[in-house]
Amino acid sequence: MSLSLAVLTKKAIDASLKQKWDEAIELNLEILKIYPKNTDTKIRLGRCYIQKKDFNKAKRIFKEVLDVDPINPIALKNFDLAKNQKTDSNVSGSHVNTKSLLKEPGSSHEVSVNTLSKGIKKEDFVSGDELTFKQKKKEIELYRDKKGKKILAGSINDDYTVQKISCALSKKINIKIIFIKWKGSEMTVLIKASAPIFKPDKVEIRPYLRKGTIEEPEMDMEPEEEETE
Numbered sequence: 001m002s003l004s005l006a007v008l009t010k011k012a013i014d015a016s017l018k019q020k021w022d023e024a025i026e027l028n029l030e031i032l033k034i035y036p037k038n039t040d041t042k043i044r045l046g047r048c049y050i051q052k053k054d055f056n057k058a059k060r061i062f063k064e065v066l067d068v069d070p071i072n073p074i075a076l077k078n079f080d081l082a083k084n085q086k087t088d089s090n091v092s093g094s095h096v097n098t099k100s101l102l103k104e105p106g107s108s109h110e111v112s113v114n115t116l117s118k119g120i121k122k123e124d125f126v127s128g129d130e131l132t133f134k135q136k137k138k139e140i141e142l143y144r145d146k147k148g149k150k151i152l153a154g155s156i157n158d159d160y161t162v163q164k165i166s167c168a169l170s171k172k173i174n175i176k177i178i179f180i181k182w183k184g185s186e187m188t189v190l191i192k193a194s195a196p197i198f199k200p201d202k203v204e205i206r207p208y209l210r211k212g213t214i215e216e217p218e219m220d221m222e223p224e225e226e227e228t229e
Contacts, residue, residue, distance in 0.1 A: 005035060012044060024048045039065055043074055050078060050087055058082035073122050073182070106196030111161050112186045113142060115154040120144065122182050129179045131189065140165055142177060142189070154187065161191065168197050 008031050015024035028045040031038060042065050049058035062079035065072055081087070124144060132150060134141040140156040156162060168175055174194035181188050191198075 005031065005038075009041070012041070016044060016048060019051070021048045021052050025052070037068075039069065039072070043078070046075075046078055046082070050082055053085070053087065055082045055085045071122060071182075073125060074127065077126075104192075106198055107193045109161060109164070109191045109198040110180070110188060111156060111158065111191065112183070112188050113154040113156055115185060115187050120151060120153050125179050125182070125187070127180055131177045131179055133175075133177050135166060135169060138162065140177075156189075164197050165191065168193050168195070173197065 008027060012024050012027035012031065015021075015027055025045060025048045028041050028048065031041045032045070035041065042061050046058045046061040046065070049055070049061065059079060059082040062075045062082060065075040066079060069075065129144075131153065132143045132145065134143070136155075138157070140162055142153045142155065143150040144153045145151075156165075165175055176192045178190045178192060179187060180190050
């Protein structure tokens with residue numbers, strides 16, 4: 001009986017984080033035998049080849065990704081590394097910060113954000129990057145650090161998410177907002193809280209997240225009166 005995509009993905013990520021490149025390569029290749037079009041797996045595989053300095057294989061795998069998604073920022077950056085036969089010393093295991101992208105029921109929530117084009121380029125973002133944010137009365141502003149400056153990237157406007165974040169902050173619950181991916185003019189972010197504040201999402205398991213084994217109850221949080229600026 002073959003292992004599920006989620007299990008194989010977790011094993012591949014763990015191997016990369018431990019810099020066990022040969023093991024990670026085997027696991028990612030095993031995934032691609034079952035899911036030959038899985039982009040996240042191809043990116044992980046290409047990163048392993050770069051770390052092994054097998055640049056020809058890395059170029060080939062990233063070219064496959066770019067043939068389907070020509071503006072994929074991670075594939076573009078890594079294809080350039082492979083073409084110039086360079087490894088990325090700042091990367092441990094994978095260009096994607098996989099630990100930050102693990103999704104847990106109740107304590108994380110995925111949301112799409114309309115982005116502002118001025119001063120923002122898709123190439124500036126890498127999956128797993130943490131965004132800074134500012135709480136407003138009816139929205140949460142998201143900022144990207146760029147050359148020491150904070151650039152406004154977009155705002156979270158839906159009432160549910162804004163209310164949950166505002167309530168969490170008022171109760172001293174730690175909030176992190178992590179960039180996941182681009183889709184058209186929108187970016188997808190993952191909001192992570194240090195306590196369960198969201199309704200557990202009923203979503204399909206994706207390569208960048210794993211399903212928790214325990215369904216944590218949603219924390220009973222009533223919105224408190226917010227201070228206006």
